[in-house]
Amino acid sequence: xxxxxxxxxxxxxxxxxxxxxxxxxxxxxxxxxxxxxxxxxxxxxxxxxxxxxxxxxxxxxxxxxxxxxxxxxxxxxxxxxxxxxxxxxxxxxxxxxxxxxxxxxxxxxxxxxxxxxxxxxxxxxxxxxxxxxxxxxxxxxxxxxxxxxxxxxxxxxxxxxxxxxxxxxxxxxxxxxxxxxxxxxxxxxxxxxxxxxxxxxxxxxxxxxxxxxxxxx
Numbered sequence: 426x427x428x429x430x431x432x433x434x435x436x437x438x439x440x441x442x443x444x445x446x447x448x449x450x451x452x453x454x455x456x457x458x459x460x461x462x463x464x465x466x467x468x469x470x471x472x473x474x475x476x477x478x479x480x481x482x483x484x485x486x487x488x489x490x491x492x493x494x495x496x497x498x499x500x501x502x503x504x505x506x507x508x509x510x511x512x513x514x515x516x517x518x519x520x521x522x523x524x525x526x527x528x529x530x531x532x533x534x535x536x537x538x539x540x541x542x543x544x545x546x547x548x549x550x551x552x553x554x555x556x557x558x559x560x561x562x563x564x565x566x567x568x569x570x571x572x573x574x575x576x577x578x579x580x581x582x583x584x585x586x587x588x589x590x591x592x593x594x595x596x597x598x599x600x601x602x603x604x605x606x607x608x609x610x611x612x613x614x615x616x617x618x619x620x621x622x623x624x625x626x627x628x629x630x631x632x633x634x635x636x637x638x639x640x641x642x
Contacts, residue, residue, distance in 0.1 A: 463485075464527055466478075466481045470514065475515075478515050490503060492536070492598075495585075496535075497586055510538045530611075533614075536612055584630075595613070595624045
């Protein structure tokens with residue numbers, strides 16, 4: 426039967442150490458590198474660390490991409506807007522306020538990038554009138570049911586796109602991205618009461634537009 430001392434010696438590796446029980450080895454000192462938090466990465470990015478920027482990109486890119494899409498960017502513009510967001514994160518990292526979470530701050534940068542993108546009248550008109558949602562779907566098992574679901578989703582997308590930019594931003598951040606009212610207010614740079622007001626109007630407008638489409642169907 427193996428005793429405690431035998432088990433102890435069996436896990437020793439490294440430098441020999443002489444003792445009464447014979448040759449023993451020092452316990453291995455395994456170095457485990459801690460995964461840096463988002464806040465640590467932001468501090469490193471502010472110092473010009475591109476590796477840290479790459480790590481933050483890997484963590485937050487899916488959320489930024491989803492937000493950009495939901496804010497109404499054309500499919501062909503999404504990649505560019507995502508890249509511009511993280512370039513701006515790199516340039517502006519020194520302005521990051523530690524009282525906010527890096528995630529909400531980066532999403533706020535994405536909102537600003539999309540707003541800049543809208544300033545072009547041509548792009549804005551394309552966004553409002555020429556937006557085509559590209560979806561790939563597997564062959565439906567129940568055609569009638571799948572058709573109805575797709576039509577409902579399409580109606581919602583079209584209604585969401587018809588919202589004013591300010592109301593859509595509030596709706597997307599709070600309802601679809603699940604940010605708190607305080608976090609959404611920080612992202613948009615507005616009072617939290619304004620967030621709830623815009624969200625209230627966005628929901629009302631969506632209900633009205635969806636009801637109109639049901640009546641017209």
